[in-house]
Amino acid sequence: MDKATILALATELNFSLSEEEVNNIHIEFESLINLLGLLEKIDTTHVEPMVYPFEMPLTQMREDKVDHEITQAEALMNAHVQKEGYVLVPKVVK
Amino acid sequence: MDKTTSILKLKEIQASTNACVTIIENDEKTHEGLLSNIPVALKDNVITKGILTTGGSKLLSNYIPPYSATIVHKIKQAGGVIVAKTSLDELGMGGTGTASFNGIVRNPHDLTRQAGGSSSGSAVVVAAKAVDYAIGSDTGDSVRKPASFVGVVGTKPTYGRISRYGIIPYASSLDHVGYFTSNVTQAALMCDVLSGVDPLDQTTLPVCPTNTLETLNDNVSGKVFGIFEDVVNAVNDEETLKNFEAVCNALVKKGAILKSISMDEDLLRACLPTYYIIANCEATANHSNLTGVNFGLTQDGEDVEDIMTKTRTVGFGPLIRKRFVIGSYGLKDENQEKLFRQAQKVRRVVVDEFTKMLNECDGLIAPATSSCAPLLEGANTNVLSNTHLIAENYMVISNFSGTPSITIPSLPVKGLPNGINITCKVEDEATMFKLALAVESCVKELL
Numbered sequence: 001m002d003k004a005t006i007l008a009l010a011t012e013l014n015f016s017l018s019e020e021e022v023n024n025i026h027i028e029f030e031s032l033i034n035l036l037g038l039l040e041k042i043d044t045t046h047v048e049p050m051v052y053p054f055e056m057p058l059t060q061m062r063e064d065k066v067d068h069e070i071t072q073a074e075a076l077m078n079a080h081v082q083k084e085g086y087v088l089v090p091k092v093v094k
Numbered sequence: 095m096d097k098t099t100s101i102l103k104l105k106e107i108q109a110s111t112n113a114c115v116t117i118i119e120n121d122e123k124t125h126e127g128l129l130s131n132i133p134v135a136l137k138d139n140v141i142t143k144g145i146l147t148t149g150g151s152k153l154l155s156n157y158i159p160p161y162s163a164t165i166v167h168k169i170k171q172a173g174g175v176i177v178a179k180t181s182l183d184e185l186g187m188g189g190t191g192t193a194s195f196n197g198i199v200r201n202p203h204d205l206t207r208q209a210g211g212s213s214s215g216s217a218v219v220v221a222a223k224a225v226d227y228a229i230g231s232d233t234g235d236s237v238r239k240p241a242s243f244v245g246v247v248g249t250k251p252t253y254g255r256i257s258r259y260g261i262i263p264y265a266s267s268l269d270h271v272g273y274f275t276s277n278v279t280q281a282a283l284m285c286d287v288l289s290g291v292d293p294l295d296q297t298t299l300p301v302c303p304t305n306t307l308e309t310l311n312d313n314v315s316g317k318v319f320g321i322f323e324d325v326v327n328a329v330n331d332e333e334t335l336k337n338f339e340a341v342c343n344a345l346v347k348k349g350a351i352l353k354s355i356s357m358d359e360d361l362l363r364a365c366l367p368t369y370y371i372i373a374n375c376e377a378t379a380n381h382s383n384l385t386g387v388n389f390g391l392t393q394d395g396e397d398v399e400d401i402m403t404k405t406r407t408v409g410f411g412p413l414i415r416k417r418f419v420i421g422s423y424g425l426k427d428e429n430q431e432k433l434f435r436q437a438q439k440v441r442r443v444v445v446d447e448f449t450k451m452l453n454e455c456d457g458l459i460a461p462a463t464s465s466c467a468p469l470l471e472g473a474n475t476n477v478l479s480n481t482h483l484i485a486e487n488y489m490v491i492s493n494f495s496g497t498p499s500i501t502i503p504s505l506p507v508k509g510l511p512n513g514i515n516i517t518c519k520v521e522d523e524a525t526m527f528k529l530a531l532a533v534e535s536c537v538k539e540l541l
Contacts, residue, residue, distance in 0.1 A: 035366065042440045044442075053254075054253065068161065079389065090395065
C-alpha cells in the first residue's frame with residue numbers, strides 16, 4: 001500500500017493522518033504483507049466464507065412493540081449544539 | 095467484600111495502575127440475588143445510563159448514555175453494586191493496556207509490565223483484590239490474555255450466551271462479553287447471572303440461562319484433557335512448560351486422562367492474520383457511527399463533513415486510525431476477495447479442524463500465554479515466530495468458533511502470574527468450569 005493510498009483511505013474514513021503516521025503505517029504495512037501471506041497458503045477451494053460462529057436459523061421473531069423509549073431531551077443530551085429539539089449543524093444550503 | 099472496602103481499594107490502586115476511568119460511589123443494591131451487595135466493575139465499553147462511558151476513546155470522553163446495557167440490568171437484578179468503569183484499549187482494540195485515551199494501565203504485580211488488554215482495567219481491579227467480579231469483553235483474547243498476565247480467572251462463555259446489547263462493539267462476529275473473577279466458582283456464578291436470551295440482541299442463544307454453579311465439582315475422573323500440542327511446542331519458556339507439565343501430572347493423579355491433539359501448523363500460523371483482517375474490516379464498518387454529530391467530543395467545522403473529519407481526527411488515537419486504514423484496505427473491491435473473503439474462508443477451515451479436535455476430548459488445555467506479562471518498554475517480538483503466532487495468539491480460535499474458554503492462574507513464572515487455558519465444546523460451560531475447577535485445585539496443591 002503506497003502513501004497515496006493510505007491518505008486516500010484516511011480521507012474516505014473521515015480523518016486526517018500526520019506525515020509521521022502515514023510513514024509508520026507504510027512501514028508497518030510492509031511487515032503486515034508477510035503476515036497476510038500466511039493466509040494465501042491455506043487451500044480454501046470450495047470453502048464458503050464463515051461470517052458468524054454458528055449458522056443457525058433466526059428463531060427469535062417477536063412482535064414489534066415499543067418498550068425502550070428515551071425522551072427527546074435524553075436523545076439530545078449528548079449533542080454538541082441543539083436548538084428547538086434538533087441537533088444543530090452548519091447550514092448545508094447557503 | 096463490601097462496597098466501602100472495594101471503593102477504598104480502587105482509589106488506593108488508581109494512582110499506580112490507572113485501572114479505572116470512573117469510580118462510582120453512589121450505586122446501591124436494588125434487588126436480592128446471587129450478587130447481593132457484591133461490588134462489580136464494568137469495562138468502560140459497557141453502556142451505563144447516566145454514567146460516563148468512554149469506550150477508552152477520546153472521541154467518547156464526554157458521552158453520557160441515555161440507557162444501560164442488558165448485562166447492567168442483570169447484575170442489578172442479582173443484587174450487584176456497580177463500583178467502577180475500568181480502562182481499556184481504545185474501543186477494545188489492542189492487547190497491551192497501552193492504548194487508552196486515559197493512559198497506560200499497569201500490572202499490579204510489577205508496574206513495569208503490561209496488564210494485557212483490551213480489558214486491562216477489569217483484570218487489574220480483580221488482581222488487586224479491589225473487586226471479585228469485573229466485566230470485560232473478548233474479541234481476540236481480551237479477557238483471557240490479561241487474566242493470564244495478572245493472575246485471575248478470565249472467562250469467555252459461548253458466543254451468544256451473554257447479551258451484547260449496550261456493549262460498544264469492536265467486531266460483531268467475534269465479540270463476546272467475558273469477565274474476570276477471583277476463582278472458578280465465582281466464574282460459574284457469574285455465568286449463571288449474565289447468561290440468557292435477550293430480545294434486544296438477536297445473536298443471543300435461544301436457550302435457558304446456565305445453571306452451572308449448582309452442579310459444579312472438580313471430579314475429573316475419566317475426563318479427557320486434550321493437550322493442545324502445537325501450542326505447547328510453540329512455548330519456549332522452560333518455566334512455563336515445567337509448570338504446565340506439573341499441573342497436567344496433578345490432573346492425572348485426580349483420574350484425568352491426557353491426550354495429545356494437534357492441528358496443521360500452517361493453519362495455526364494463519365489464525366492471527368485471519369483475525370487481524372476480519373476484526374479490522376468489521377471494526378471499520380462498526381465505528382462509522384462515531385461522527386461527532388449527535389454525540390461525542392464534537393469539533394467545530396464548516397459543514398457536517400468537516401465536523402466529522404475534525405472530530406474523528408482529534409478523537410481517535412493513532413492505533414485506531416491505523417487499524418481503520420487496514421480494515422478499509424481489506425474491504426476495497428480489489429482486495430475484498432483476496433483478503434476479507436479469504437480470511438472468512440480460512441476461519442471456516444480453522445473452526446472445522448478445531449471442532450474435530452474438541453470432539454476427541456472433554457476440553458483442550460494449553461498454557462494461556464508463553465510466559466509472564468511482557469515489559470511495557472523494550473518488549474521485542476518476532477511477529478513471524480511460532481511463539482508469537484501460535485503460543486501468544488491461539489486463543490483467538492475460540493472467537494472464530496464461539497466456543498467457551500477460560501483462563502485459570504497457573505504456577506508463577508519468574509515470580510509473576512501465568513495462566514492455563516481450557517476450551518470446551520459450544521454451550522458446554524458446565525464441563526469447562528468442572529475442568530477449570532480441577533486445574534485450580536491442582537495449582538493450589540502445587541503452590
